[in-house]
Amino acid sequence: MIVGVPKEIKRDEYRVAMLPVGVEELTRAGHRVLVEQGAGLGSGLADHEYLEHGAEMVATAQEVFATADMIMKVKEPLESEWPLLRSGQIVFTYFHFAADRKLTEAVLASGATAVAYETLRDAHGRLPLLTPMSEVAGRMSVQEGAKYLERPQMGRGILLGGVPGVAPAHITILGGGIVGANAAKVAAGFGADIGLLDVNMDRLRYLDDIMPANVDVLFSDRHTIREQLERADLVIGSVLIPGAKAPRLIERKDLARMKPGSVIIDVAIDQGGCVETSRPTTHSEPTYMVDDVLHYCVTNMPGAVGRTSTYALCNVTLPWALKIAAAGIEKAAAASPPVASAINIMAGEVTNQAVAKTFDLPCSKRFGA
Numbered sequence: 001m002i003v004g005v006p007k008e009i010k011r012d013e014y015r016v017a018m019l020p021v022g023v024e025e026l027t028r029a030g031h032r033v034l035v036e037q038g039a040g041l042g043s044g045l046a047d048h049e050y051l052e053h054g055a056e057m058v059a060t061a062q063e064v065f066a067t068a069d070m071i072m073k074v075k076e077p078l079e080s081e082w083p084l085l086r087s088g089q090i091v092f093t094y095f096h097f098a099a100d101r102k103l104t105e106a107v108l109a110s111g112a113t114a115v116a117y118e119t120l121r122d123a124h125g126r127l128p129l130l131t132p133m134s135e136v137a138g139r140m141s142v143q144e145g146a147k148y149l150e151r152p153q154m155g156r157g158i159l160l161g162g163v164p165g166v167a168p169a170h171i172t173i174l175g176g177g178i179v180g181a182n183a184a185k186v187a188a189g190f191g192a193d194i195g196l197l198d199v200n201m202d203r204l205r206y207l208d209d210i211m212p213a214n215v216d217v218l219f220s221d222r223h224t225i226r227e228q229l230e231r232a233d234l235v236i237g238s239v240l241i242p243g244a245k246a247p248r249l250i251e252r253k254d255l256a257r258m259k260p261g262s263v264i265i266d267v268a269i270d271q272g273g274c275v276e277t278s279r280p281t282t283h284s285e286p287t288y289m290v291d292d293v294l295h296y297c298v299t300n301m302p303g304a305v306g307r308t309s310t311y312a313l314c315n316v317t318l319p320w321a322l323k324i325a326a327a328g329i330e331k332a333a334a335a336s337p338p339v340a341s342a343i344n345i346m347a348g349e350v351t352n353q354a355v356a357k358t359f360d361l362p363c364s365k366r367f368g369a
Contacts, residue, residue: 001325002032004068006061007039010075012283014042014306017072017093019314020053022321027054031325034064043310065089072321074313075300076103087111087347090329092321094118094133097344098245098358099272104345113329113346117317119243119354120342127242129320129342131178132312136302138182138238141265142190144296145171145234148263148287154294156261158233161191168192172228172235174220174249174274176203179238179267188212195228225249229257237266237274243344243354246271252291260292269297 003026005018016039023033035055037047047057058064065071065084073093077085079102085091088111095116097104107114117129127134142160149169151157162168169192173180176198184196188211196211197220198204208217218224229235229250235258239246246268255277266278273279277290280299287296302309324332324339333340344352349364356363 001069001328002034002067003321003325004064004071005033005035005039005055006064006071006073006081007036008042008074008303009061009078009080010300010303013075013300013303015074015303015310015313016040016043016045016306017074017314017317018321019311019318020045020049020055022314022318023050023055024053025318025322026325029322029326032056034058034068036061036064040310043306045310070321070325072317074303074310076100077107079106082106082110085110085112089113090115090324092117092317092324094270095344096270097352097355098243099270101359104350104355104359104361107345108348108350111348114344115324115329115339115342116243116344116352117342119344119352120320120338121242122338128316129313130242132316133302133309134178134240135182136305136309136312137267138179139186140301140305141179141183141236141238141267142171142186142234144286144301145236145263145265146190148265148294148296149233149261151261154261154287154289155263156233156259160187160234168214169233170195170231172225172232173197173238174225174236175238175240175268176200176207176217177238177240179240180236181207183236183238183267184211184215188214192234195231197224197228220249226254226257229254232258233262235262235264237264237268237278239268239274240271241354243352244271245358246274248274248276250275250277252276255291255293258293261294263294263296266295266297267301269299273297 070090092115149155149158158169160169173196194215204217266273268274278297281297350356
């Protein structure tokens with residue numbers, strides 16, 4: 001199989017979908033790997049490192065898309081890339097279709113097969129290709145929240161951990177999954193006062209066992225959320241329904257309960273956001289103000305720490321890329337339920353139930369989705 005790695009073109013995106021070791025493993029297995037020139041520079045990976053391990057460097061993304069049987073990316077194809085997709089081509093990346101109807105329609109029209117990192121479930125029901133980026137985003141959310149709580153950034157002028165004689169910040173984290181747990185651990189290390197909310201009691205019991213004493217685990221309902229918003233200096237939205245649009249947990253009217261200059265970090269923005277007033281932002285223009293509450297809604301948070309994120313992502317995607325390249329997508333899906341679970345669109349049909357439900361589209365049962 002010919003595997004292609006184009007340079008990411010999303011604004012402020014510095015990750016790349018393959019490391020030089022990935023090129024070596026694929027070429028050792030008999031595959032060709034095309035890499036666009038400069039694709040790895042944002043992660044500190046020079047072209048010669050790819051060449052030394054068997055890659056064929058090409059000048060443009062057009063050449064990559066035109067030749068490759070499988071495209072490996074980090075972020076969803078942008079509008080300028082949609083015309084480059086073709087029938088039968090495999091695109092292996094983060095798609096987050098539920099947040100973008102136009103992208104969904106474009107991929108359906110192309111006839112390409114969309115294999116989404118974020119819906120691949122392993123035998124234990126986990127999301128191994130989403131987990132490392134959730135870990136990065138969770139830890140970054142506290143880092144970014146601390147920065148934007150500073151007064152020059154339009155925040156309240158709050159130090160997360162406080163100092164002797166001055167209370168620490170209160171942080172409300174909505175969702176106790178990978179993002180929320182990582183955010184809570186980092187925030188606890190800062191010395192903040194934390195409320196960690198979830199609806200899964202088994203998960204809450206587990207979190208209660210492992211979290212430091214300054215983390216209170218709470219059952220998430222409308223009343224608890226409202227109470228937390230009144231206390232919060234920083235709110236981190238980290239809820240996830242795999243493949244589906246994020247549930248809306250904070251409405252605009254709820255912002256009136258929050259303190260002027262408090263901050264919302266909506267990590268769920270990739271899936272549409274869990275706050276009514278959230279809209280996608282970039283690392284270049286990350287924040288905006290609504291009703292005196294600062295919103296940070298960057299859709300590719302891990303892209304800012306490209307080197308860390310690239311290594312974390314490629315560590316988990318390469319084994320699946322090797323499996324798909326060896327067998328082809330149909331045979332790989334038939335032999336591997338996790339691969340089947342990652343296929344969201346194939347040959348002009350939606351194969352993921354959550355995506356189909358979001359847009360009221362028919363869902364093909366070819367992979368038992």
